[in-house]
Amino acid sequence: MEMMLSSLRERLVANARRSRSPISCTFELTPTCNLRCHFCYVALDPYAGPYLSTAQVCRALDVLEEAGVLFLTLTGGEIFSRRDFLEIYTHAKSKGFLVSLFTNATMTTERIAQALREDPPFSIEVSLYGADAEHYEATTQIPGSFARFERGIALLKSVGAPMLVKTPLSKMTQDHAPALIAWAKAHDLPYKFDLAIDGRHNGGGSPELYRIAPRKGRELYSDIRELAGLPREWSAPLPECSELHDDGSEQLYKCVAGRTSFFVDGLGMASHCVIDREPGFPILEMPWDEIWTRIGEWVTQPMPHDAPCSGCTIRSTCGNCPARSRIATGNRFLKDTYFCDVNHVDHGLEPIEHPDYRQLARRELGACVA
Numbered sequence: 355m356e357m358m359l360s361s362l363r364e365r366l367v368a369n370a371r372r373s374r375s376p377i378s379c380t381f382e383l384t385p386t387c388n389l390r391c392h393f394c395y396v397a398l399d400p401y402a403g404p405y406l407s408t409a410q411v412c413r414a415l416d417v418l419e420e421a422g423v424l425f426l427t428l429t430g431g432e433i434f435s436r437r438d439f440l441e442i443y444t445h446a447k448s449k450g451f452l453v454s455l456f457t458n459a460t461m462t463t464e465r466i467a468q469a470l471r472e473d474p475p476f477s478i479e480v481s482l483y484g485a486d487a488e489h490y491e492a493t494t495q496i497p498g499s500f501a502r503f504e505r506g507i508a509l510l511k512s513v514g515a516p517m518l519v520k521t522p523l524s525k526m527t528q529d530h531a532p533a534l535i536a537w538a539k540a541h542d543l544p545y546k547f548d549l550a551i552d553g554r555h556n557g558g559g560s561p562e563l564y565r566i567a568p569r570k571g572r573e574l575y576s577d578i579r580e581l582a583g584l585p586r587e588w589s590a591p592l593p594e595c596s597e598l599h600d601d602g603s604e605q606l607y608k609c610v611a612g613r614t615s616f617f618v619d620g621l622g623m624a625s626h627c628v629i630d631r632e633p634g635f636p637i638l639e640m641p642w643d644e645i646w647t648r649i650g651e652w653v654t655q656p657m658p659h660d661a662p663c664s665g666c667t668i669r670s671t672c673g674n675c676p677a678r679s680r681i682a683t684g685n686r687f688l689k690d691t692y693f694c695d696v697n698h699v700d701h702g703l704e705p706i707e708h709p710d711y712r713q714l715a716r717r718e719l720g721a722c723v724a
Contacts, residue, residue, distance in 0.1 A: 366424065376646060378425040378615035379418050380628055383411065383442065385620050387432045389458055389494040391483065393524050393561035395552040395629060396431060405620040408438040412445045414622055414637050419449040421642050425476075426451035429628075431620070434461035440469050452476040459506030460499055467509035474515040480507065482519040482545075485537035489530050507541065518544040524551055524564035528574055535581045545582065549575060550673055550693070553681035555629050562682075565692055568699040604657050604664065606676055606686065612653030616646075626653050630677030630686070661687040662711075663694075672697040683711040 366377060384405055385396050406414065418426065426446055433439055434457055446453050454477045455470075470478075484490030487500035494500075510517060519538050521527065527534070531547075538545035549571045551561050566574060611617075612626030619625070623634035626649050633652060635645040657664050663674065674693035676686035683689070688711040695705040 374613050374650060376421050376423055376614065376616055378427075379423045380427045380429055380615070380617045381411075381414070381418075382429055382431065382617070382619045382628070383433050383436055383439070384431040386435055387430055387458070388435060388461060389432070389496050389499060391493050392495070392526070393493075393522065393551045393564040395554055395561065403621070406622050408441055410622060410638060411438075411442050414618060415442075415446055415449055415451075417637055417642055418451070418618075421646070424450075424452055425454070427454045427456060429456040432461055433457055434463070434466060440466065443469070443475075444473075447473055454479065457481075457506075457510075458494075458503065459510055460502040462506035462509045464509065467512060470510070470513040470515065474513055476515070478510055478513065478515050478517040480510065480517065480519050482521045482534060482537070484527065484530060485533035489527060489533075493524075493526055507543075511541070511543075518546060520545070521547045522551060523547050523549050523566060523574065525566060526564060528566050528570065531574060531578050532581055535578065547578060549696075552629055552678060553690075555631055555681065562692065568692070568696045568705065571696060572699050605653075606655050606657045607653040608670065609675060611677075612649045616649060625649070627677045630675075630680055658687055662689055668697055668701055671700065685711070 369375075387394070387396070415426075428443070428446070433455060436442070443453065453475045455475050456479050459480045482490075482503075483493040484500065490500040490503065491497060507519075519541075521534055523531065534547075535545055549566055551565045553560075553562055607626070617625050617628045617631065618637055619631060619634070622637050623631065624637040624645050625631045625634040633648070635648055637645065663669055663672075666672070672693055673696060674689045678690040678693060679688045680686045681690070682692075689708075691708045691711070694708070698705045
């Protein structure tokens, strides 16, 4: 059944890509969270509200239905921190969306589990930060959070929806991977991981400090796949960006953001990307067709010929993108050098010498390098 659903989704996404139809939306119900993970890409001091009310979220979901969205991911922050979560969830399900839930599980209650058991979501993905309290809470910075996590996992497993646990691997957990896989196997849950740590979408903080060095990442990737019973072949992970758009042109954006998918934040601003949230458009104030047109104009812009990634023969496999470039340098046309280095290691090449892109970012866009 899961293979059939995966195949169906691939066909739907392929058709949507050809017609540039918004088939998928990630909806941030709230930026607030009960955990304080060091490397979270969401601002640890959430941006000022007021966030969308229950009625406003439901109105926004109505807009998504009219736009033709099928796959809806509810994310945060922590989605269960909203007291009106079940009201929002019920409205989303009534619209016919295939609803996926991203949660840390620590705020799961009997009431939430019972409601999800009666009307299961399409899928549930839960973040796993450690296989024991010591490692888990070193990341979350909240004492007692591991016990609440394990209780939440037990409740969510009873729901009956496809469920997996996932880990953003960092310097804090790079030596803990075997224990993470063992934990997932012991709980009979599929496991996946990311080696990509992204900067905060608002430019604050320093999640990049927790990134695993590219060569260490390659070794770790292969080791984890072997532990999980998968082939050891290395392939640089592109979290949330893995469905590349490639029509032969050198457009600035090479992912499906703004082509088949988009993002809505807790203030009701629609944009092409969960990381790069500018430009954003108020989904409750602008006609949807105008929003989708404006997003399309943004993501189909060409890459400037003098941008450092222009003409790169291995760009199609690189995790660098305009969103990561902007956070790293302040300029979407430059690059986050970490992902460039990862891509070079992936292809058996030496990392290149990088100039100070933050200095280059002070120049006019489209004139990034001499």
